[in-house]
Amino acid sequence: MRLALFTDTLGDINGVSRFLTTLAAHAHKNNLPLLILTSTRFEVPNLPTITNISPRFAAPIPRYPQLQLALPSRRALTAAADAFNPTHIHVSTPGPIGYLGRAYALKRKLPLAGTYHTDFPAYVDHLFDHESLTALTTTAMRWFYRPFTTLFSRSADYATRLESIGIPQTRLTRLRPGINLDLFHGSRSERSAPFARAAGEGGRGFARPDEGALRVAPVSDRCTGSPGLRPGSASLHLLYVGRISIEKNLPFLTHLWPRTSAALRAAGINAHLTITGEGPYEPAMKAALAAHNARFTGVLRSTALADLYRSADLFLFPSTTDTLGQAVMEAQACGLPALISTIGGPSEITLNHRTALALPIIQSAWHNAILRLATEHALRAAMSQAAATHGAAFPFAASAEHFWASHAQSLPATRPTAQAPT
Numbered sequence: 001m002r003l004a005l006f007t008d009t010l011g012d013i014n015g016v017s018r019f020l021t022t023l024a025a026h027a028h029k030n031n032l033p034l035l036i037l038t039s040t041r042f043e044v045p046n047l048p049t050i051t052n053i054s055p056r057f058a059a060p061i062p063r064y065p066q067l068q069l070a071l072p073s074r075r076a077l078t079a080a081a082d083a084f085n086p087t088h089i090h091v092s093t094p095g096p097i098g099y100l101g102r103a104y105a106l107k108r109k110l111p112l113a114g115t116y117h118t119d120f121p122a123y124v125d126h127l128f129d130h131e132s133l134t135a136l137t138t139t140a141m142r143w144f145y146r147p148f149t150t151l152f153s154r155s156a157d158y159a160t161r162l163e164s165i166g167i168p169q170t171r172l173t174r175l176r177p178g179i180n181l182d183l184f185h186g187s188r189s190e191r192s193a194p195f196a197r198a199a200g201e202g203g204r205g206f207a208r209p210d211e212g213a214l215r216v217a218p219v220s221d222r223c224t225g226s227p228g229l230r231p232g233s234a235s236l237h238l239l240y241v242g243r244i245s246i247e248k249n250l251p252f253l254t255h256l257w258p259r260t261s262a263a264l265r266a267a268g269i270n271a272h273l274t275i276t277g278e279g280p281y282e283p284a285m286k287a288a289l290a291a292h293n294a295r296f297t298g299v300l301r302s303t304a305l306a307d308l309y310r311s312a313d314l315f316l317f318p319s320t321t322d323t324l325g326q327a328v329m330e331a332q333a334c335g336l337p338a339l340i341s342t343i344g345g346p347s348e349i350t351l352n353h354r355t356a357l358a359l360p361i362i363q364s365a366w367h368n369a370i371l372r373l374a375t376e377h378a379l380r381a382a383m384s385q386a387a388a389t390h391g392a393a394f395p396f397a398a399s400a401e402h403f404w405a406s407h408a409q410s411l412p413a414t415r416p417t418a419q420a421p422t
Helices: 015-029 074-084 096-108 120-128 131-145 156-164 219-223 250-266 282-288 302-311 326-333 363-375 377-391 396-408
Strands: 003-006 034-038 050-052 055-061 064-072 088-091 112-116 150-153 172-174 235-241 270-276 294-298 314-317 338-341 356-359
Touching: 003 096, 015 034, 015 326, 015 396, 034 074, 034 096, 064 074, 064 096, 074 096, 088 096, 096 112, 096 131, 150 156, 150 396, 156 172, 235 250, 235 302, 235 326, 250 270, 250 282, 250 363, 270 302, 282 294, 302 326, 314 326, 314 363, 326 338, 326 377, 338 363, 356 363, 363 377
Parallel strands: 003 034, 003 088, 034 050, 088 112, 112 150, 150 172, 235 270, 235 314, 270 294, 314 338, 338 356
Antiparallel strands: 055 064
16 A cells, blocks of 8 residues: 545644654654655655645635645646555645645545544634534535545544534544654653743743742652642643634633632632643733733744643643644643543543543633642542553554554555656
8 A cells, every 4th residue: 555645734733733744754664655745835844754845825824824825736746646656545634735635536546535633614613603604614525525435533523523514424434543652741750940941942921030930740740649739839830732713712711711810819829821832813812811820832842842741730621623632632641631621522532530621611610620620639640640641542653553554444456557747
């Protein structure tokens, strides 16, 4: 099997990009014949399993200046795919490059699979609150995925949603979740630097050393039963990681935090909320939380991100549109208990009341849960230890093996020969 994967997102900051980057590195390490084809002006990893076709046109996506809509030369993209001579096509995104990958597979009569990484109808509904636009997006998704022989869902919840837009259950496969456990894990002892420095130098809005060191528990203490906020400590560090946008339900967190931080302060707890990422809602969120102990670090990657997870006490992820919740998996593997929504994929990769609390999107429910975990040290310690243990059950190698084997099941009887560019 030779698998060509077409994607519109690689190099930008989101769970899909991180999954594909890890997949490319895994394929290279294990000599799997995979080629990821994309077109972007963002920097992408320098791996032989990735080909980045220079865009003929690229512009920021409306309302998302941090993301780009890129249009490559169809001839160049086709030539790159033909040179690889694939037996299977996988389309990761329903954008311009995904559309070209879809067309490539149909023209050459190759097995066509895809992954439903992003709930675009839900995003449109959150961004525009317009029934006609949401319905139009749903119709477009139904049309786009109709010829796919296999469509991977990141969670059972989204498998049900895909059925509701007309994708037969017989064509759906739930992709086994996985993350890079060499990077995200709760077993390495945390350095003694204060939480304010965990993001590295220059974190936007982060406390400077002269603003006072913030106490954090070593991850080794956290994983052996000592909570991040130990009895007598006066600090609590809460964390959100992801795109800073409306469809991640961050207005909910913006309205929640001032009241909750005031209640924690009244209880003698110096609580800080750290928001890591970037997105169109960032200016409004910064303005609303300017006086409420909230810090914005910008985008963090690799070790800096893993260190940040391990330095926090509680992860907040109110999104109702995530098909899986990559950041929740990473936080969990780093021994960080989470508060999540009952809606969407994150509730399926956590253990409710053991590694996370799955809550309805009700302000009082989240407020009370934060106060409870801030003061019940033994409970948070137990959840932290359980989170690290449960998170270790999601190695990326197992996810990649499932991904590869699921494609191989549809191996064609004869292998196509390379065709001239069209």
